[in-house]
Amino acid sequence: xxxxxxxxxxxxxxxxGQAKLARxxxxxxxxxxxxxxxxxxxxMSGIGFLRLIDSDKVEDSNLNRQFFSVKDxxxxxxxxLKDRLLSLNPDVKxxxxxEKLSEKNCRELIRDCDIILDCxxxxxxxxxxxxxxxxxGKPLVHGSIHGLSGQQITLLPGSGYLRKILGGKKQPAGKIxxxxxxxxxxxxxxxxxxxxxxxxxxxxxTRLLIFDGESNRAEFVKV
Amino acid sequence: xxxxxxLEKENSQKILEVPKNQTIEYVLKKLKxxxxxxxxxxxxxxxxxxxxxxxxDELKILSVKLGG
Numbered sequence: 001x002x003x004x005x006x007x008x009x010x011x012x013x014x015x016x017g018q019a020k021l022a023r024x025x026x027x028x029x030x031x032x033x034x035x036x037x038x039x040x041x042x043x044m045s046g047i048g049f050l051r052l053i054d055s056d057k058v059e060d061s062n063l064n065r066q067f068f069s070v071k072d073x074x075x076x077x078x079x080x081l082k083d084r085l086l087s088l089n090p091d092v093k094x095x096x097x098x099e100k101l102s103e104k105n106c107r108e109l110i111r112d113c114d115i116i117l118d119c120x121x122x123x124x125x126x127x128x129x130x131x132x133x134x135x136x137g138k139p140l141v142h143g144s145i146h147g148l149s150g151q152q153i154t155l156l157p158g159s160g161y162l163r164k165i166l167g168g169k170k171q172p173a174g175k176i177x178x179x180x181x182x183x184x185x186x187x188x189x190x191x192x193x194x195x196x197x198x199x200x201x202x203x204x205x206t207r208l209l210i211f212d213g214e215s216n217r218a219e220f221v222k223v
Numbered sequence: 224x225x226x227x228x229x230l231e232k233e234n235s236q237k238i239l240e241v242p243k244n245q246t247i248e249y250v251l252k253k254l255k256x257x258x259x260x261x262x263x264x265x266x267x268x269x270x271x272x273x274x275x276x277x278x279x280d281e282l283k284i285l286s287v288k289l290g291g
Contacts, residue, residue: 033290033291119291121289121291123287123289126289144288144289144291145290146289149288150288151288164269165269168259169259172260172287177290210285212231212234214234221267222269
């Protein structure tokens, strides 16, 4: 770790905050629009360990919003993201997992991490992850998007987690429309939330942020 | 009683006449909205469809966002 690289953020939370980042372990569940953005800021901030989980391969239709290159087409997202993040910050320890998160493997994949980022793209897996985080007492930093819009909330032990917001809802059929800056914005917020939780600087966002980039509306609602 | 409702999908506001002691479920049915596709916020708080509505309540009906 070089103090020079992190000097602007050490101005915010001090060397002790930076040392906390260097010791932190984070699981990024989903390496698409949200995960590829959130993980970049986390790697650049000097997080100690990132576990990148995604079973998909890079497709051409991902490249309007996900940080992969045409050279990555057909390759596993988790491995491509790991390579990209290592080029940004080789000091971060990383593990790429080419698996789909399920009830079977979920707890094992998150158990040794301090914070979990929900960067998934479907309801069913989001709820599986949320239930596991709730039972293990892990903070879950949720983000999701649609079109030019998105939502974000940080769910802490003792809260109702995602079932309180998304329980009983339905996954829409077909592909979800999305413009790159929407996951860019929400994914950045997820990284910010994780950094705040680790360093203890600032307050976590425990209300649901609803951002509508089409009609320029943003609000925080209680959950 | 009259209830103010914001519909995110249409980016529009409506005033709906709702009988006393009715629930969110009634409002969604009246507006022909599938409850599985929306999150309902009442007076700034996420609520379930079973929540009762009172005079001067403000509802926001937000689309479920699940993409990543």
